[in-house]
């Protein structure tokens with residue numbers, strides 16, 4: 556290594572298994588090691604230590620076997636901009652020995668499924684960001700791989716394109732394809748993934764079913780009561796209620812953590828009103844991956 560260059564260990568002892576047909580997520584902030592992990596699993600990055608197999612093939616001893624079994628949607632769409640949309644698919648299929656006629660047939664089928672059949676002859680640059688991402692997915696699937704890897708597939712897409720990509724991914728999951736996706740969007744992980752690995756700074760912090768992870772989030776449900784004035788003594792009284800795990804107040808908002816979800820709401824309202832305040836508004840926030848991430852790292856995940 557050249558002088559002055561510091562060695563960085565991108566992943567430390569990351570150990571995980573993904574089941575067949577699972578929609579698995581790697582969730583973590585920028586720099587967590589998501590792309591590195593995907594790079595190792597997709598044979599783009601050579602790990603300095605450790606081992607991994609994908610659909611039975613070893614990434615080090617049989618990279619060609621791995622590549623045949625996987626489709627990859629990279630973090631940055633990298634279509635061949637010199638080729639039109641359909642040719643991007645046909646060209647890619649040729650790497651896997653798929654004859655041209657068959658590749659055109661499959662390519663058109665994919666484009667139709669993605670609602671892009673009328674774009675077949677367009678240059679890639681004429682496509683929107685969402686359409687380019689769809690093209691990347693079609694390209695990844697053209698050789699009918701067993702496992703689909705996607706690296707932050709919705710970064711840079713507008714909300715509508717994001718939602719429609721989610722729907723597409725859900726559909727592929729329903730059809731039984733194994734999907735491994737990275738994301739730094741908590742909501743995306745929550746909406747799509749059966750199981751999640753939360754990683755940060757190259758380390759695995761948590762690995763479980765998405766619902767189980769959320770249930771592990773500390774503090775329980777957050778109940779916020781907007782009052783017509785400062786809660787005063789109601790704050791201490793709220794702290795004393797059964798199932799309340801914490802409470803604080805700012806100006807006219809009383810914030811209570813409940814281990815029993817919304818079931819304590821009527822007791823809370825009683826307490827507040829007996830102290831001469833009126834409740835103007837109530838909101839409930841369920842335990843989330845966000846609160847779990849904060850408790851694991853002391854930081855927010857943006």
Ligand SMILES: Nc1ncnc2c1ncn2[C@@H]1O[C@H](COP(=O)(O)OP(=O)(O)O)[C@@H](O)[C@H]1O
Pocket residue numbers: 563565583584585586587588589590591592
């Ligand atoms: N080619 C590289 N050379 C040096 N450091 C890198 C390289 N690629 C990634 N890293 C570093 O490795 C760590 C993990 O990066 P990465 O896997 O890209 O994270 P993520 O995809 O979760 O944002 C980061 O600290 C990043 O700066």
Ligand SMILES: [Mg+2]
Pocket residue numbers: 589590591630706707
């Ligand atoms: Mg990345």
